[in-house]
Amino acid sequence: xxxxxxxxxxxxxxxxxxxxxxxxxxxxxxxxxxxxxxxxxxxxxxxxxxxxxxxxxxxxxxxxxxxxxxxxxxxxxxxxxxxxxxxxxxxxxxxxxxxxxxxxxxxxxxxxxxxxxxxxxxxxxxxxxxxxxxxxxxxxxxxxxxxxxxxxxxxxxxxxxxxxxxxxxxxxxxxxxxxxxxxxxxxxxxxxxxxxxxxxxxxxxxxxxxxxxxxxxxxxxxxxxxxxxxxxxxxxxxxxxxxxx
Amino acid sequence: xxxxxxxxxxxxxxxxxxxxxxxxxxxxxxxxxxxxxxxxxxxxxxxxxxxxxxxxxxxxxxxxxxxxxxxxxxxxxxxxxxxxxxxxxxxxxxxxxxxxxxxxxxxxxxxxxxxxxxxxxxxxxxxxxxxxxxxxxxxxxxxxxxxxxxxxxxxxxxxxxxxxxxxxxxxxxxxxxxxxxxxxxxxxxxxxxxxxxxxxxxxxxxxxxxxxxxxxxxxxxxxxxxxxxxxxxxxxxxxxxxxxxxxxxxxxxxxxxxxxxxxxxxxxxxxxxxxxxxxxxxxxxxxxxxxxxxxxxxxxxxxxxx
Numbered sequence: 059x060x061x062x063x064x065x066x067x068x069x070x071x072x073x074x075x076x077x078x079x080x081x082x083x084x085x086x087x088x089x090x091x092x093x094x095x096x097x098x099x100x101x102x103x104x105x106x107x108x109x110x111x112x113x114x115x116x117x118x119x120x121x122x123x124x125x126x127x128x129x130x131x132x133x134x135x136x137x138x139x140x141x142x143x144x145x146x147x148x149x150x151x152x153x154x155x156x157x158x159x160x161x162x163x164x165x166x167x168x169x170x171x172x173x174x175x176x177x178x179x180x181x182x183x184x185x186x187x188x189x190x191x192x193x194x195x196x197x198x199x200x201x202x203x204x205x206x207x208x209x210x211x212x213x214x215x216x217x218x219x220x221x222x223x224x225x226x227x228x229x230x231x232x233x234x235x236x237x238x239x240x241x242x243x244x245x246x247x248x249x250x251x252x253x254x255x256x257x258x259x260x261x262x263x264x265x266x267x268x269x270x271x272x273x274x275x276x277x278x279x280x281x282x283x284x285x286x287x288x289x290x291x292x293x294x295x296x297x298x299x300x301x302x303x
Numbered sequence: 304x305x306x307x308x309x310x311x312x313x314x315x316x317x318x319x320x321x322x323x324x325x326x327x328x329x330x331x332x333x334x335x336x337x338x339x340x341x342x343x344x345x346x347x348x349x350x351x352x353x354x355x356x357x358x359x360x361x362x363x364x365x366x367x368x369x370x371x372x373x374x375x376x377x378x379x380x381x382x383x384x385x386x387x388x389x390x391x392x393x394x395x396x397x398x399x400x401x402x403x404x405x406x407x408x409x410x411x412x413x414x415x416x417x418x419x420x421x422x423x424x425x426x427x428x429x430x431x432x433x434x435x436x437x438x439x440x441x442x443x444x445x446x447x448x449x450x451x452x453x454x455x456x457x458x459x460x461x462x463x464x465x466x467x468x469x470x471x472x473x474x475x476x477x478x479x480x481x482x483x484x485x486x487x488x489x490x491x492x493x494x495x496x497x498x499x500x501x502x503x504x505x506x507x508x509x510x511x512x513x514x515x516x517x518x519x520x521x522x523x524x525x526x527x528x529x530x531x532x533x534x535x536x537x538x539x540x541x542x543x544x545x546x547x548x549x550x551x552x553x554x555x556x557x558x559x560x561x562x563x564x565x566x567x568x569x570x571x572x573x574x575x576x577x578x579x580x581x582x583x584x585x586x587x588x589x590x591x592x593x594x595x596x597x598x599x600x601x602x603x604x605x606x607x608x609x
Binding site: 060061064065068071072075076140143144145147148150151152153154155302 | 358360380383384388390392393394395396398399403406407408410411412434450454
């Protein structure tokens with residue numbers, strides 16, 4: 059536990075010394091939000107977004123997107139890079155546990171997700187009208203669960219992908235697919251049925267749905283179970299496939 | 304005295320394969336408490352694999368190992384808290400500062416050493432706030448050795464520790480390794496520098512082609528494998544054929560007034576007595592022994608400098 063705290067602190071400090079990565083993970087969702095907000099405005103339309111105003115729909119969705127960017131791109135890139143360069147081997151030889159190495163990455167992801175989401179919501183509040191969460195506690199719960207589940211998938215990617223380069227390439231690609239199909243892009247209702255079927259398999263769609271439930275008071279149905287399953291399967295496989303070198 | 308103590312490390316018939324490639328093929332040796340034990344060998348001989356198995360970083364495919372009474376395969380976590388390790392191929396995050404690394408690594412142990420002292424010992428005080436990625440190779444190496452000591456280890460594994468250090472820094476490092484031992488720790492030193500092995504190590508194992516080809520003190524290895532003794536002197540006398548019949552002498556070479564007499568055992572005493580008997584008292588009578596380097600080349604039979 060002490061090691062986890064220490065390692066997490068160090069990892070967060072390292073991140074603040076890496077302005078480019080920091081900028082990417084903080085600014086990209088903000089820019090996307092402004093672009094989509096400019097396109098859609100916040101006029102509710104009965105055909106799409108379950109009749110919810112676009113920005114009320116997109117602000118929680120972008121919170122999900124922020125978590126996904128950190129968990130699917132930054133986390134695996136950091137983990138694979140540390141393995142590639144021999145940092146993990148160094149930690150291993152000094153008796154750092156897998157749980158501490160992986161745990162520190164998850165802590166960094168969650169902390170960054172909080173910072174990034176607060177920025178996002180604050181910016182959105184300055185520019186747009188949107189509905190505020192109906193249940194703050196519920197949103198926090200959904201946020202933490204989403205963060206852990208997506209981070210678990212990130213750990214799995216970081217365990218499987220051999221280099222920082224491949225992790226980043228795969229992460230960015232996967233993130234754009236999630237972005238477009240997962241509910242942070244075009245409305246689900248306007249997608250073709252094939253796209254909808256694919257969207258149902260993207261982790262982000264279910265993350266967005268469980269964020270919407272406490273935020274907007276709509277039902278997320280099975281998505282809660284699916285996100286919990288992501289967490290369980292992702293961490294089990296990720297820890298199993300974890301390699302020090 | 305040392306010989307009566309139980310070994311800190313015992314390796315017997317260690318085997319490690321990577322696929323069909325045999326990296327370590329039946330290596331055996333033991334290391335006594337507070338010894339500086341050298342593992343010497345050409346590149347690719349299996350030195351690093353051997354010490355990585357001992358640290359529980361790799362699974363052995365055969366043989367028996369014990370380090371501090373623990374089995375590196377099964378008690379790796381417990382073991383790592385009690386050993387220090389400087390790995391040949393490893394790194395730290397580029398942006399971590401020297402003091403942060405020391406602070407982090409010393410926090411891993413229940414009995415950490417005060418790391419400010421390590422900064423001092425290893426000449427890193429000025430570099431306290433420097434980032435790892437900005438350090439020169441030599442400084443990175445010094446930081447790694449300092450990190451290996453951060454948990455107050457009982458056994459320290461140093462793999463190619465002085466690679467990348469300039470000659471002055473190497474001397475300093477040798478001195479500090481002596482101090483690690485004086486502090487009560489046992490040191491296992493993997494190296495391909497002969498002078499380092501000769502100056503530092505109490506005992507050595509020479510590994511070649513994945514097997515131990517010789518073990519002993521540097522002196523013992525030179526006596527056993529150095530190919531005899533050469534006695535040299537200069538003299539104006541030209542007829543010295545009688546020297547070949549002196550006991551222990553195997554051959555005599557004569558170049559100008561320089562004479563080299565090769566032999567085994569107490570050849571110096573025999574030659575000296577015979578020379579005096581013949582009324583020759585050369586002022587420069589001396590013995591030239593093989594160096595560890597020659598022993599190494601002879602034993603590893605690879606004909607090129609390691």
